[in-house]
Amino acid sequence: MSLIHDVLRDLDQRQAPAEQGNAVPAALQSPTATRRHPRWTLPVIAGAGLIAASVGFWWLYLPAAHPIHVHSIAEPGSRPVSPATATPPPSAALASAPTGQESMMQTPTAASLSTKAALLRALAAPAAPGVPLSRPAPIAPPPRAAPAAAPTPIPANRQADRSPPAESAPSGFDATRERALALYQSAQSLEGVDAGAAQEKYQEALRLNPRLVAARLRLAEDLWNAGERNAAMDTLHAGLGLDPGNSPLALLQARFLAATEHPAEALAILLALRPAPAGNADYYGMIGTLAQQTGRLPMAREAFANALLLAPDNVRWQMGMGITLALQGKNAARPYLEQALAAIPAHSSVARYLESLLRNLPGSSSPPSP
Numbered sequence: 001m002s003l004i005h006d007v008l009r010d011l012d013q014r015q016a017p018a019e020q021g022n023a024v025p026a027a028l029q030s031p032t033a034t035r036r037h038p039r040w041t042l043p044v045i046a047g048a049g050l051i052a053a054s055v056g057f058w059w060l061y062l063p064a065a066h067p068i069h070v071h072s073i074a075e076p077g078s079r080p081v082s083p084a085t086a087t088p089p090p091s092a093a094l095a096s097a098p099t100g101q102e103s104m105m106q107t108p109t110a111a112s113l114s115t116k117a118a119l120l121r122a123l124a125a126p127a128a129p130g131v132p133l134s135r136p137a138p139i140a141p142p143p144r145a146a147p148a149a150a151p152t153p154i155p156a157n158r159q160a161d162r163s164p165p166a167e168s169a170p171s172g173f174d175a176t177r178e179r180a181l182a183l184y185q186s187a188q189s190l191e192g193v194d195a196g197a198a199q200e201k202y203q204e205a206l207r208l209n210p211r212l213v214a215a216r217l218r219l220a221e222d223l224w225n226a227g228e229r230n231a232a233m234d235t236l237h238a239g240l241g242l243d244p245g246n247s248p249l250a251l252l253q254a255r256f257l258a259a260t261e262h263p264a265e266a267l268a269i270l271l272a273l274r275p276a277p278a279g280n281a282d283y284y285g286m287i288g289t290l291a292q293q294t295g296r297l298p299m300a301r302e303a304f305a306n307a308l309l310l311a312p313d314n315v316r317w318q319m320g321m322g323i324t325l326a327l328q329g330k331n332a333a334r335p336y337l338e339q340a341l342a343a344i345p346a347h348s349s350v351a352r353y354l355e356s357l358l359r360n361l362p363g364s365s366s367p368p369s370p
Contacts, residue, residue, distance in 0.1 A: 177208075177209050179208055180205040180206075180208035180215070181209075183201045183204050183208070183215075184201070184202065184212060184218075186201050187199075187200075187201035187205065187215070187218070188218070191218075195222060198222065199222055199223070202215045202216075202218055202219035202222070206219065210238070210242055211242060211243065213239065213243075213246060213249065216235060216236070216238075216249065217248055219235055220232045220233075220235040220236050220252060221252070223235060224256060229256070232256065233253070233256060236252060236253045236256070237253075245273065245274060245275065247273065247277040250270065250273050251282060251283060251286060253266070253269060254266035254267070254269050254270050254286055255286065257269070258286075258290055258293070264290075264294055266286075266290050267287065267291060267294060270283065270286060270287050270290065271287070279310065281311040281317070282307075284303045284304070284307035284310070285303070285314070285316060285317050285320065287299070287300075287303040288300045288302075288304040288307060288317070288320050288321075288324070289320055291303060292320065292323065292327075297327060297328055300320070300324045301321070301324050301328070304317050304320045304321040307320075308321060315340055315343045315344070318336045318339050318340050318343075319336070319340035319354070321336045322334075322336030322337035322339075322340055322354070322357070323337075323357065326357040326358075326360070326361060329361075329362060331361050331362050333361060334361055337354050337357055341354050341355065341358075
C-alpha cells in the first residue's frame with residue numbers, strides 16, 4: 001500500500017506544474033466549472049442501479065424459472081397459455097433446439113441468459129398503436145364445474161309438441177278391406193236370423209273387396225239354398241274370373257253342377273284346376289264321386305284312395321270306395337261297405353242299397369238280389 005501511495009504522489013507532483021501553467025484564472029472560470037459535486041452523488045447512483053438490477057431480476061428471471069407461472073407477450077384478446085399445454089410452432093422448436101456441440105457447451109447460466117434476452121427483445125418490440133402491452137399474469141386455476149341445475153319444467157304448450165307421434169292412419173285400401181271384413185262378420189251374425197239382411201251385407205262386403213272369398217262362398221251357398229241357383233252360379237263365376245285357380249270356389253261350383261246333373265262338366269272343372277290342391281281331401285273325394293257317376297271307375301278308385309289317405313275316418317269316402325270296388329266286382333269292397341252301414345241309419349234307402357251290394361259280392365253266402 002505504501003508503494004502505491006508513493007507512486008500516486010509522484011504522479012501528482014509531475015502533473016502540478018502543467019496544471020498550473022494551463023490554469024484559468026478564477027475570475028474567468030464559469031460558476032458551473034468551479035462547482036463541485038457532493039460526495040454522496042456516486043453512492044446514490046450506484047444504489048439506484050443496484051435496485052433497478054434487482055427489480056429486473058425479480059421481474060424477468062424469477063417468474064420465467066418458476067414451474068407454475070410463465071410470462072409471454074400476448075396479442076390483444078389472447079389468453080395466457082400454460083407451459084404444460086403450450087405447443088411451440090415447429091419452426092420455433094427447430095430454431096430453439098441446440099445442436100450437439102451447443103448442447104455440450106451450453107450451461108444453465110447461458111440458457112437463462114438466452115431466455116432473458118428473448119424476453120427483453122419481446123418487451124422492447126414496438127406494440128401496435130393504441131394497444132397496451134399485456135402484463136404477464138399467472139395461469140388461473142381450471143374453473144370448477146358448475147353444479148347440475150335442476151331440470152326446468154316444460155311449459156304446457158310445449159308438452160303437446162313432445163308427445164309421441166300418433167300412429168299413422170291406414171291407407172284407403174286397407175280401410176276398405178277392414179270395412180269389408182266388418183260387414184262379413186256382421187252378416188255371419190245374421191245367419192239364421194235374417195237371411196235377407198245377411199245376403200245384403202255379403203253383397204256390400206264384396207263390392208268393397210271383391211276378393212273376399214269367404215263372403216263369396218257364403219253368399220253363393222245362401223243363394224243356392226234359397227232356390228236362386230243362377231245367381232249362385234253367377235257369384236261363383238265372378239270369383240273365378242278374378243282368381244281362376246281358387247280351389248274353394250272351383251269345388252263349390254263343381255258341387256252345384258253335380259247337383260244339377262252335370263257331372264262331366266263338374267269333373268272337367270276339377271281336373272283343369274292348376275295347381276291342384278293336393279292336400280285337400282274334398283278335392284279327391286269330389287273327383288271320385290264325379291268319376292263314378294260318369295263311369296270312370298279306375299279314376300274314381302284312385303281318387304277315393306287319395307281322399308282316405310288324407311281323411312281315413314270319413315264315411316263318405318269309405319262309402320264311395322266301397323261302391324266303386326263293388327261295381328268292379330271286387331270282394332275288397334266288403335270292409336268299406338260294412339263300415340259305412342255301421343255309420344248310417346239302418347232303414348234308410350242308402351243302407352238298403354249298400355246291403356244289396358254286399359249280397360252281390362263274390363263269395364257272399366246270401367243269394368244275389370235280382
